[in-house]
Amino acid sequence: MTPVNTLIAKELRCFVVSPVFYVVGAVFLFIAGFLAHLMVVNAGQQAVRFLQMQNTYAQLNLNELVFRPIFHSLDIVLIFLLPMLTMRLFAEERKLRTIELLLTSPIGINEIISAKFMSVLLIYLGLLGLTGLTPVVLSFYSAFNWDPILTGYLGLALQGAFFLACGVLASTLTENQIVAAFLSFGIIIVFWLMGGLGAMLGETTLGTVISYLSFAEHYDRLVRGLLEAKDIVYYLSGTILMLFIAHRVVDSHRWQ
C-alpha cells in the first residue's frame, strides 16, 4: 500500500466509526427513497386519471414523471448533506494537531488532499449506488429509457464530486467543523445562485459567462440525457480548481 492508499483506508475507517457518517447516510437514503415513492405514487395517480378521462392506456413517460424530479430534488439534498461529510477532514486534523504528523511524514500535500478527497468520494458514490435500486426495481414493472438515467447518475456523481471538493476547501480554512460546514454551504450556494443571476442577465456575454460558472445548467443538461463534453469539463475543472486552492491553503498554514 502506498501512503495515499493508507490515508484513504484510515479515513474510511474513521468514517465507519463516526456517527456523522451514519446520520448523513441514513438521511440521504431515506430522502432518496421517500422521493422515489412520492414520484411513483404521483405517476400512478396520473395514469388512473388519464384512464378515466380518455378511457385508453396512455404511454406514461417515467423518465419525465419520476426520474427527472428525483434528480432535481436530490441535487438540493446534496447541497445540505455533503458538507457534513467533508467538514471534519482538515478541520479536525488542525484542531487535534494531527496535521503535524501528516506534514512531517514523507508524503506531499497533494497526496494528503487527494487521499482525503478520494475517501469522501468513495463514501458518497457508495451511498449514491444504493439509490440505484429505485430504477432497477421500477424496470421490473415498467419500461423506460435508461440513457437519461445513466447520464443523470453521472451528473449526480460529478455534481457530488464538485460539492465535496468545495467542502474539502472549506475544511482547510478553519479549525471549527461547524464553520467548515457552513462555509461549504456558502460556497456551493453562491455557485447555485449564479445560475439565477445568469438567467436574469439573459443572453449577454456576462450572462452567458455567469450561467456557465453555475452548475445548474450543466446538471440540467445531464439530467435531460444530454452528454456533452463542456459539462464534463466544467465539473472536472471545478473540482480540480477547488482542490488546488485547498492545497495552497494547507501549504500557506505552514508559513504562518
Add this chain to the structure above:
Amino acid sequence: MIRVQHITKRYGMHVAIANVTFDVKQGEILGFLGPNGAGKTTTMRIITCFMPPSEGTVEVAGFDCFEHPQEVKQRIGYLPESPPLYQELTVTEYLTFVGRLKRLSASRVSSRMAHVIEQLGLGEVRHRVIGHLSKGFRQRVGLAQALIHDPPVLILDEPTVGLDPKQIIEIRELIKSLAGSHTLILSTHILSEATAICDRVVIIDRGHIVAEDTPAQLSSRMRQSEKMSLTVKHPSHDWLERLAAIPGVLHVVQGATPETSIIECELGRDLREDISQFVVEQGVGLLELKPLLLSLEEVFLQLTQQDEQPTPQKDPSQV
C-alpha cells in the same frame, strides 16, 4: 548529523527565533532548554520541515530541509508537544497507519510494531482505542509513533510531560538507551531532566541562544564561589557571625531551618576541613556538611534573567 545555520523565523512583526545556529553530532543527545514561548517548538518545527524558516538553512543527515523535504522527513521521528493521535483508532491500527505513512513495507511495519510495543510497554493496551487511554499511555503511543520507522534522528518536544514519576524514569532510560544509535534533540523546561540525560544543552531565551555547553561545564562556568551547607544540632545565637570569621569564608546566610547555614567560600579553596574542625571545637554537634553545586536551575535563571524585558511577547506558535 543536524546542522542548523542562522535560522530566523518571523510571524509578521514578531520575531520568534533570531539567528539560531547549532550543530548536533551523530549519536548525541541535545537538550533544548528555555522558558515557555522561547522558540523551542518553532525551532523543532523548522528542523522537521513542518514550517520553513524565514532565513537560514537546516540540514539533516546531509539533506537540506528546503530542497529535499521528503528525504529529511523519512529520517526524522517527531513527537510534537501534543501527541498527534487519532482518537478513534486502536493502538495497533494507529501504529500501522503511521508506519505505512512513513513508507515502511508491510512486513517491516509488523516487526517494528512488535518492537516498539515491547520497548514502550504498550502490550496491555495494544487493542484499545486511543481515545480511551490515560495521558501516560497516550504520551507513550506518541513516542512509539516517532520510533516506528526507526529513524536515525529523533526530535522530541517535551517527551515526559504528563507522565507519573515512574514513567518519567522509564522514558528517560529509554531515551538514554537510544543515544549512540540515534541522534536526539529534546526540548524540556524541566532542568533536572536535561542534566540527567543530555550530553549537551542549548539554552534559548526569547528566540536567542544564550548558552551552549555540557550541563557540568555550564554550572561550573557560572559559579562564582564555592558553596556549602552546614547543619549543626545546637547553634548559638551569634553562630552565623562566628562562622563568617573563619578565614576564607566570604558570606554566611541562614538556610531553611535555624540549624542550617549556607556558607560561601572563595572560589578554588576547599574549606571543609577547617570548618568541620571549627564546628567540633565549638561543641555545637556537627550533623551535616556538604558542598552545594550550582544546579542547572540556577544557571538557567541567571542566564534568562540577565536582561529581562518587562513585557515579553507571546509566541503565536505556542497558542
